Amino acid sequence: MNAPGRPRSARDELLDEIMAAARREEAMERRAHAAGPRARRHRRRIVAIIVALGLGAAAAAGAADLISTGEPVHDKTPRSERYQPHEAGAPTLVAKASDPAGSTTWGVGIFTSAAGLDCAVAGQVRGVTLGLIRNGTFHPYERGSFGTCAGKGIPIMSDRLVIGGPQPRTIVFGRTRRPDHSVVVESGGKPHTVAPAAGGAFLFVFEGKLRPDEAIPHAGAKLQP
Known part of the structure; x- marks a missing residue:
């Protein structure tokens, strides 16, 4: 991780x-x-x-720039302005993490939806662009792609991106409303902790496919100023 x-x-x-x-x-x-x-x-x-x-x-x-760029990843999420990025150019990449195999970099981006919701999306990174690498080609997320969003009353919002293939990965990401506290998840009987990035965003990269009841994010200790 x-x-x-x-x-x-x-x-x-x-x-x-x-x-x-x-x-x-x-x-x-x-x-x-x-x-x-x-x-x-x-x-x-x-x-x-x-x-x-x-x-x-x-x-x-x-x-890092030699990998070719292909067609954007088509977002098949049902259309709803409530969860669509409000600003052009969203999301904004705020945190990155290296892959355990060292072959790529994962990232989390944040944006505000048209309904004013705090949202996040995760993927692989090229420069400051999020997307997915398929068969050696980087495919950026298409403009206006949806993410995971949460209302104002939710203290910590999270989702996961599960990648199959010969090197499966589980990317746990989201946003917290307590940016002064660490974010903790548990996997394999061990706690993993990160400090939130801008906008309360966080990102964990795990080898393999985790069970749905593994790596559920929660607020940890208060960070030192």
Whole structure:
């Protein structure tokens, strides 16, 4: 089981690495200038290594985008404005979690329905887009796809996305109205805990297909400020 972190793309991580390398290079430049010609030659070799590492990181960042994009996933949910996203471009991706096999990333997005309900939807992630990977092709959710919604009086709303195939997964997701408390689920006799993301969203990724009575989310301990 994996728990979510803050959404970060491969390009974000690459930019962080490049900025850190630039700061290190600037520091080495100052030290080499003070130490003389021999140190400057050594610095050039180090800079060459940094450049090589940067190119490797760029290749890794690009690899995340190599998977092809196919037709959107058709939402077969009966049409109802009550559960349809109110704003264009919804949902907003707020949390991601790595797959246990490390082959993909799962995410949860949030939106407000036309009826003012708090809603969430989960899927696999490409960039900041939710969808599903089928036969090596990423299929984004079609525009206006429905999610799981809850009225104002429900303290914690949850749903699950069950994926079959050779590596089945159960994605437990939802939103809580107590964002200052952790969210806890139990599976295999063990508790799993996450801190809610923006909008009270949460996400758990489990290997296999869980029983319906497993991994029911509930509020946990109060988070430290």
